[in-house]
Amino acid sequence: MENIVLISHGGMAEGVKSSLEMIVGQQANVHTVSLRPDSDNLQFEKELNEKMKALNGSTLIIADLLGGTPCNVAVKNYLEDDEVAILAGMTLSVVIEAVVNQRATIKELLCLAKENIVDVKAGMNQAEQEILEEKQEELGDYSAYAGQENIVNSRIDERLIHGQVAGIWSTSLNTQRIIVANDEAAVDPLQKSSLRMAAPTSMRLSVLPVATAAKNIRAGRYGKQRLFLLFKNPQDVLRYIKADGPIKAINVGNMSYKEGAREVTKSIQVLPEEEPIFEAIAAKGITVTAQLVPNEPSIDFMKKLRG
Template sequence: MENIVLISHGGMAEGVKVSLEMIVGQQEHIHTVSLRPDGDNIQFENELNEKMKALNGSTLIIADLLGGTPCNVAVKNYLNVEDVEIIAGMTLSIVIEAVVNQQVSIKELIGLAKENIVDVKAGMNKAEKDISEANLEAELSNFSEYAGKANIVNTRIDERLIHGQVAGIWSTSLDTQRIIVANDEAAADPLQKSSLRMAAPTSMRLSVLPVTEAAENILSGKYGKQRLFLLFKNPTDVLKFIEAGGPIQAVNVGNMSYKEGAREVTKSIQVLETEETVFETIASKGVNVTAQLVPNDPVIDFMKKLRS
């Protein structure tokens, strides 16, 4: 859809848009119309119609609640308009999908909404009982022919590891088959491993490994021809991976939060002086270091930005 209009009671629509843009960046084609606490159906209808008249092209209206005033007004005015679709049951997950995948069907959006309603505690317990990494790799017991031929589609530094940008945007846009989280602390923490398994897309395999083991596995060809997404928590882990022989030609810096003494390089990246030194060492090894929050954002020369 060329336009998406979020409609809701109160501030929900605007709140979803704000949350969306935290994950995928600013979206000029996302619009909101709210039924104000002091408003009524007439106020809402006037504002929705005014908004729709200003838009060109196909439009998807996403309402907060089936049977609520915003949804009812949209149906009354646009039920028989050919290039307008209307769905109810707004969630952040379906809005993200509608934004990043403009070819997605209404049926697929509704299916995604159902899939994203999860009993997290039950899922965590199940994840903790998953079979070991060694058993997961049984299918690739003879992997020597793939040694040195790893198919790495992206290498990213993201302090939050697996979250919306990684799971919902980067991984899917790159047709990732396996996410490899390389971090010693995460690999040693059963709770964190279970949490990462819950956050990863169900269609993708996940390995949470100590940094050196991740390098060894990739070098040995353990994952065959799988499209690999390497995920690091910080630049120190990246350097450790490289020094262990891990094959990295480029690294994308996504999110590094503020710490005492850090300076801002981009809005989402705050770097300590010690980390600047690590980045310089990584770059000196011939690795191209860029910054890019989501695939649609322009690619920034991170080292140039860091040194400016």
């Protein structure tokens, strides 16, 4: 969608937009309209229609509450408009996905919303048990697989495992194991459990220090399994390469906004000190591309970065 309009009772819409921009930077195509405590449905309708008239192109309206006044007003005015889609049940995760992945379908956004409502304590307990079981997993003599690693994708994604990785990339590539290569996550039991919860239940997960990931993959430890290699930042990619980790290409997916970063693509914000790191990765003969989701075209990231 070319435009996103957040509508809510009170200040929720403004709050979600503020949190969104902390993560992905300023978003000129995201707008808000709020039903204020001292207002009514007629005033809200007037403000929403004025906002919509000022926009060009397709628009996604995300309302806070199904059956609430903001949602009802949107349905009343735009139900028959083919250029307008309407969702109810606003969450920050759904708004982020809609912003960074403009090709996301309504069905995909709905699936993401459902996946993000979980019993965290119960999920953590289950995840911890699965991690213990995976620690006991051994392939026996795996030396025959050394140098025959089956890496189906390598990706930089600051959010690590989330909707795009778990629900779109991993399934479309028939991934059998996700390997998160990050020193901090590898020693943080809470983060490891959170990643296990976020990963598809049908897929194995390894959360490893960068050097260990390089060593295990190089040694053929995972046999013929289809591996999805996931990094949090370009620094970890370069460290993996220097540890002789096998890799031919890296896909840059999501790097969030930080003070001083510049936008390379809508979902990728690069700090000045990260640019030479990407240059060093490319100098190793690694193909560096940018592709948010499989149905988007892959672009030459280094050309975009240098341009």
